[in-house]
Amino acid sequence: MDEEYDVIVLGTGLKECILSGLLSVDGLKVLHMDRNDYYGGESTSLNLIQLWKKFRGDNKPPPHLGSSKDYNIDMNPKFIMANGMLVRVLIHTDVTKYLYFKAVDGSYVFNKGKVHKVPSNDMEALKSPLMGIFEKRRARKFFIYVQDYNESDPKTHDGMDLTRVTTKELIAKFGLDDNTVDFIGHALALHRDDRYLSEPALDTVKRMKLYAESLARFQGGSPYIYPLYGLGELPQAFARLSAVYGGTYMLNKPECKVEFDDQGKVVGVTSEGETAKCKKVVCDPSYLPGKVRKVGKVARAIAIMSHPIPNTNDSQSVQVILPQKQLGRKSDMYLFCCSYSHNVCPKGKFIAFVSTEAETDQPAIELKPGIDLLGPVDEIFFDMYDRYEPVNEPGLDNCFISTSYDATTHFESTVVDVLNMYTLITGKVLDLSVDLSAASAAEE
Amino acid sequence: MATIGHNNLNAKLVLLGDMGAGKSSLVLRFVKGQFLEFQESTIGAAFFSQTLAVNDATVKFEIWDTAGQERYHSLAPMYYRGAAAAIIVYDITSSDSFSRAKKWVQELQKQVFERNMNLSNTRIGGGWGVEFKEARVYAEENGLFFMETSAKSAANVNDVFYEIAKRLPRAQPAQNPTGMVLVDRPAEGSRAASCCS
Numbered sequence: 001m002d003e004e005y006d007v008i009v010l011g012t013g014l015k016e017c018i019l020s021g022l023l024s025v026d027g028l029k030v031l032h033m034d035r036n037d038y039y040g041g042e043s044t045s046l047n048l049i050q051l052w053k054k055f056r057g058d059n060k061p062p063p064h065l066g067s068s069k070d071y072n073i074d075m076n077p078k079f080i081m082a083n084g085m086l087v088r089v090l091i092h093t094d095v096t097k098y099l100y101f102k103a104v105d106g107s108y109v110f111n112k113g114k115v116h117k118v119p120s121n122d123m124e125a126l127k128s129p130l131m132g133i134f135e136k137r138r139a140r141k142f143f144i145y146v147q148d149y150n151e152s153d154p155k156t157h158d159g160m161d162l163t164r165v166t167t168k169e170l171i172a173k174f175g176l177d178d179n180t181v182d183f184i185g186h187a188l189a190l191h192r193d194d195r196y197l198s199e200p201a202l203d204t205v206k207r208m209k210l211y212a213e214s215l216a217r218f219q220g221g222s223p224y225i226y227p228l229y230g231l232g233e234l235p236q237a238f239a240r241l242s243a244v245y246g247g248t249y250m251l252n253k254p255e256c257k258v259e260f261d262d263q264g265k266v267v268g269v270t271s272e273g274e275t276a277k278c279k280k281v282v283c284d285p286s287y288l289p290g291k292v293r294k295v296g297k298v299a300r301a302i303a304i305m306s307h308p309i310p311n312t313n314d315s316q317s318v319q320v321i322l323p324q325k326q327l328g329r330k331s332d333m334y335l336f337c338c339s340y341s342h343n344v345c346p347k348g349k350f351i352a353f354v355s356t357e358a359e360t361d362q363p364a365i366e367l368k369p370g371i372d373l374l375g376p377v378d379e380i381f382f383d384m385y386d387r388y389e390p391v392n393e394p395g396l397d398n399c400f401i402s403t404s405y406d407a408t409t410h411f412e413s414t415v416v417d418v419l420n421m422y423t424l425i426t427g428k429v430l431d432l433s434v435d436l437s438a439a440s441a442a443e444e
Numbered sequence: 445m446a447t448i449g450h451n452n453l454n455a456k457l458v459l460l461g462d463m464g465a466g467k468s469s470l471v472l473r474f475v476k477g478q479f480l481e482f483q484e485s486t487i488g489a490a491f492f493s494q495t496l497a498v499n500d501a502t503v504k505f506e507i508w509d510t511a512g513q514e515r516y517h518s519l520a521p522m523y524y525r526g527a528a529a530a531i532i533v534y535d536i537t538s539s540d541s542f543s544r545a546k547k548w549v550q551e552l553q554k555q556v557f558e559r560n561m562n563l564s565n566t567r568i569g570g571g572w573g574v575e576f577k578e579a580r581v582y583a584e585e586n587g588l589f590f591m592e593t594s595a596k597s598a599a600n601v602n603d604v605f606y607e608i609a610k611r612l613p614r615a616q617p618a619q620n621p622t623g624m625v626l627v628d629r630p631a632e633g634s635r636a637a638s639c640c641s
Contacts, residue, residue: 039520097491098522229525236520243511249518 005031005248007425008269008276010256010283013041014231015402017238018418019282019425021093024245026426031276032242033269037252039239041284042385042405045072045232045344051302055381065304065378066346072230073302073344075383076405077336077353078414079104079224079319082214085415087225088432098237100228102342103220105315109187110322111179115311115373118187118321120215120223121147131180142174142184146208162202170201184208186323192332192357192408193324224410226317228343256287258399266398280425282400285388291401292388298407299358299384301367303377305350309337310375316341316350319409322370331357333370334409352377357407358384400425451501455612456526458508460548461533463515465541469595470533471507474605479596496609503609524555529608534579536592542579549586 006028009020017039020032038044046054048061048068061068080086082103090096107118111130119128122143126136150156160170171181185191189207196204214223227233243249253271258281261267268277285292312318320335327333333356340347354370363382371380390401403417422430459467472478475492495504508527513519524530530552534545576592583590589607593600 229522233522236522239520240511240513240522243513246512248515249513250516251518 003031004277005029006278007031007280007282008033008278010034010258010269010281010287011041012036012039012235012239012251013284013402013405014043014235014238015414015418015421016041016282016284017235017242018089018415019400019421020247021095021238021241021245022422022430023282023425024242024247025093027245030242030247031250031269031278032239032247033250033253033256033271035252035254035256039251040075040232040235041286043074043076043231043235045074045230047071047073051381055302055383062379066349070346071344071351072232073351074231074338074353076231077338077355078231078405078408079222079226079336079410081210081410081412082217082220082223082225083210084214084410084412085419085432086411089415089418092430092432093238093241095237095241098240099233101225102228102317103218104222104224104226104317104319105220105341106312106318107187107222107224108312108318108320109183110320110326110369110373111183112326115309115320116183117221117313118183120188120212130183135177135180138175139180139184142171142176145174146205147212149205149209151202151206160201162205163200165201166198167201167204168197170205171197182323182325186332187321190321190409193330221313221315222319224319226338226342230338230342230344258283258288260397264397280398280400282402282421282425284402285390285404288390288392288399288401291390291392291397291399293391294386295389295404296387296406297358297384298387298405299356299360299363299366300382300407301354301363301371302381302383303352303354303371303374304345304379305352305374305377306348307375308339308350309335309352309373311373312337320370320373321409322373327369329356330359331407333367334407335370335373336409349378355407355409394424453501453503453609453612454506455503455528455609456506456508457608458523458527458530459510459533460514460530460552462535462541462544462548463512465533465535465545466595467531467533468509470531470593470601470604471509473595473598473601475507477598479598494605496606498606498609503612505605505609521555524552528612531604531608532588536576546582549588 007023007030009016009030009032012032012034020030024030034041048065048071049059051071051073052061053059108115109118116128116130119125119130122140125139125143128136131139145158148156162170185194185196185204188211189196189204211223218225239249255271257270258266259268259270259275266278266281268275269281308314308316309318309320312320316339318337322333324330324332333354335352335354337350337352338344339350345351352374354367356367358366360366363384387404387406389403392399392401394400400421402421406413419430459471461467469479471492475494491509492507493504494507495502508523510519532545532548535541580590589611591600591604591607593604595601
């Protein structure tokens with residue numbers, strides 16, 4: 001390890017692994033280390049024994065749950081928008097060839113104490129019990145406007161400049177009631193709070209279009225896809241990409257201390273008495289705790305169940321959004337459920353998660369409205385973790401620190417952070433329209 | 445694992461063994477008929493594929509190389525996932541590399557046991573000369589198939605793959621999920637579906 005690298009990456013979370021892969025493909029000499037003896041960091045998937053070790057302090061899960069190895073329980077559950085940015089990154093880097101995906105069965109929303117399927121287009125709007133007969137027609141008109149909207153074709157704009165008109169004003173034009181606005185904003189546009197109402201409507205319209213296009217892509221009951229064997233496969237796949245392009249991998253490296261020169265610039269990383277030199281360091285917040293600040297915390301419940309989430313049409317995999325307003329909260333809560341159909345647990349079992357941006361220190365109480373929707377559970381665990389963001393100036397110290405994973409239900413904000421970091425590190429903008437598969441020279 | 449369709453099998457095959465043992469040389473000889481005296485460490489090759497005809501079927505091997513991740517024992521579990529066979533390679537001129545090959549066998553057994561994997565066959569490939577008898581005895585004791593090869597002279601290289609192809613189970617029970625591989629296609633109602641496991 002006494003060599004010089006262009007970049008040393010610390011932590012094998014998804015963000016760090018995507019960056020490691022992209023930088024290796026760019027021809028940079030990359031050393032990638034993790035203090036853990038497994039891949040994935042905060043975005044790993046645990047088997048049952050690992051889960052019991054983490055939350056119960058022993059390694060004896062009850063035998064009736066089945067074999068430990070049949071479980072892949074995400075520590076950071078999220079779904080992938082089928083037409084979203086992570087899919088584009090996967091295709092761009094050709095990492096898709098290491099992974100298998102399946103569509104997620106259902107997308108639901110909590111409204112007035114009940115769980116409803118999310119209507120995503122004009123046809124579904126007409127059938128949805130979420131709205132009354134007149135409201136349905138108004139909603140249908142709005143869906144058609146969004147479907148036809150094309151940023152570069154003013155004829156589709158209906159005389160409105162969506163970079164100026166706020167979402168509230170746009171919605172007022174269609175006369176939708178607050179109830180409809182709530183599920184459109186939170187379950188279709190996937191906003192986490194109500195700030196979007198006073199922001200330019202373009203963002204919301206684009207998010208609704210992403211939802212509809214994602215839904216159309218794989219003809220599942222939701223706009224989401226999810227990898228077989230859990231999300232822990234994603235960092236491993238990008239790590240392999242990095243290794244295939246020459247990246248060096250070391251797990252189980254204690255300490256990983258970042259070393260600086262007199263001017264505060266990175267010079268290397270020390271582990272077990274050896275220092276590897278480098279020009280730049282890329283890491284998650286846990287490796288440079290002095291250069292980050294706490295910005296919030298995530299509360300999460302993890303449940304092992306023997307039935308699907310009630311009222312979701314027996315979906316083997318499903319998302320349910322509980323908009324903040326329905327719960328009297330400042331941020332949304334969401335349920336995430338996966339099962340044997342995605343190889344994350346044995347047949348007959350279901351893994352459900354309830355997550356939110358924490359507003360209290362008592363996850364069990366705070367998450368109750370979501371947990372109540374699960375029905376009886378075999379086992380339940382509560383987790384709470386702080387979220388950090390970097391406060392350093394990468395131009396001065398050459399440290400590029402990722403932001404902690406947020407409580408969003410999907411990966412769009414994750415990829416935005418990665419692409420911004422990539423630009424900061426390399427000075428280049430990643431062109432996702434380029435297909436890298438041709439670059440794999442030694443392949444068949 | 446091996447998947448079957450009209451007498452065509454797709455089988456993921458993984459290479460194990462220490463750095464410099466000759467994993468890539470073995471595959472390059474098999475896939476491209478090449479041998480380089482000073483083969484550089486593998487860069488840019490994610491996997492190779494090669495199709496073999498055996499008695500009743502054609503077998504398409506998808507061969508995964510370690511991409512150097514074996515060097516510091518950082519092979520990801522996904523590497524082993526869904527493999528129908530593994531070739532463990534050691535260098536006959538190095539008894540060290542043979543003892544480490546045994547460690548790879550243990551690692552493989554551990555992965556198959558702990559992870560959600562269904563490795564039905566394990567193969568051990570090796571060379572002649574040093575430890576030949578010892579290696580064969582070890583292979584027999586552990587239920588491994590053993591063969592001596594030389595990437596340089598091409599001796600037994602095709603044979604080792606052919607023997608593996610013959611031993612792949614023909615009728616695997618249908619594995620649960622068949623996922624899809626993502627491909628770049630326009631969004632309009634396309635369905636990307638391919639077979640896995």
